[in-house]
Amino acid sequence: MRLGRRQDPGDEAIAELRRLGADALADDVESHRPSDDFEIQGERAWGSMRLFLAASTQWRVQIVAGLKGSRVLHLGLDYTALEAIARMARIDITPDAFDDLQTMETVALAILNEHR
Template structure:
């Protein structure tokens, strides 16, 4: 457990990166959704974000989900799924 917590700590995070202003709300929402991944059966492989909680989470962040914000979050979701698959050797 301690190793998992250490791996997710800010010290273990990759280098800082720039977020373009037009993507800031999507980044905030995507990060707020970090515990809302759907997983496949016993394998635990992430299959995507739980869209049922997207609007409530957005509301808690002071955001309103429209088509543009939803599309931007989906792009981040796709990139994250690809990165997780690559990290797992799939």
């Protein structure tokens, strides 16, 4: 199955940041948007990816301000919301799916928090 870029609900938030004059922060948020297609193989991988995508709006973040500007620091997924999200999306959270989710989260955190 091939998936492409989903419509990003962050468009309004980025526009609001720019309206407030936080262009550097808006640029940082915008630079972390996914842009490439990807392919998923296998039923286990598909279930795990569905869980990760369903939880993609549940990142815990912190705004870090410093002398060189501010940036968003991603802390991890909000696991307290995970069960409700999975239930509403009709996704089973198996031990394997949760392990896969944590692996994807670890990789995503490294990418999202890399300094530019």
